[in-house]
Amino acid sequence: MRQSIRLGRPHGIPVGLHWSVLVIMLLLTQGLAVSLLPAMTGGYAPAGYWLASAGFAALLLVALLLHEYAHARAAQHYGLRVRSITLWMFGGVAELDGEPPHPRAELLIALAGPAASLATAGVLLLAVGPADSLRAGLLEAGLGWLAVMNIVLAVFNMLPGAPLDGGRALGAVIWWARGDRAAARRAAAVAGVVLGLVMALGGLFLSVATRSIAGLWLILLGWFLAAVAHDEEARLDRARRGEDVRAGADRGRRP
Incomplete structure (x- = not known):
């Protein structure tokens, strides 16, 4: 930034x-x-x-x-x-x-x-x-x-979802337990998407229930977290597909 x-x-x-x-x-x-x-x-x-x-x-x-x-x-x-x-x-x-x-x-x-x-x-x-x-x-x-x-x-x-610190901590724990950094980060990113959507929906419910803009900041923050986490999930998926393609090419070159 x-x-x-x-x-x-x-x-x-x-x-x-x-x-x-x-x-x-x-x-x-x-x-x-x-x-x-x-x-x-x-x-x-x-x-x-x-x-x-x-x-x-x-x-x-x-x-x-x-x-x-x-x-x-x-x-x-x-x-x-x-x-x-x-x-x-x-x-x-x-x-x-x-x-x-x-x-x-x-x-x-x-x-x-x-x-x-x-x-x-x-x-x-x-x-x-x-x-x-x-x-x-x-x-x-x-x-x-x-x-x-x-x-x-x-x-x-x-809170347990990327890109928040709790999401990074969650990814570290999953990485330690499973030994797979990429899978751990993807799990944290998925958790971040869910967390962001829950926050945005909570803000929307608050605004409707109070008939005010009281939940607007929560909606914006939830949308931002979900968007960043989704981008991170997509980036990790692209990296994994790229690794799969390279692995397939390497196997194809073997005699």
Whole structure:
């Protein structure tokens, strides 16, 4: 994914933002400033809510970067090159060159991101106590929201379907159990298609039941996951057919 804004190259990894991440920033800031923070703590001027909301939305992007950076550093530990880390509308992407050398490596690379998100949530929850003692209600509310969002990020990413981390972890376990990397990845991709369709249908049901657009984001996210997983499944099928054709040609050349 092409980066619109480049942030640096920690450990040789190009880190940046896609322009679509600005859409999420605006939506998060608006939701926090207009609804969530005023409901959690009152007595502040509208400008204070907007400024604080922009800061907390930016901190959530930092947390997303930490999630993807953990994947990248785990991949580097196993000798893989990381082409880039990019944040965009639906989260973040760490693009890797090469394949993990064994199932354990694939599993640990997949789990590194959710582990980083849970660790970030733990630090934020520890920081809520001092904010409360200082009677900094707005800071306390924002830190609590950030902690919850990091927990949600970790749990959501562990759902068992590619391209989510849980799908990669599922593929690693199947690879270890069956000894077939390609079959494991195909199973994870199929699970991702099913998961995405279930999410999209759930969002549609929510919108119909509430007669609102409450489920629109779930529909879009489910559609995206199903589309990416389907593309991965198709790519794996093409690779398998290519290997079958080459194997058949090799057999035909034997005397």
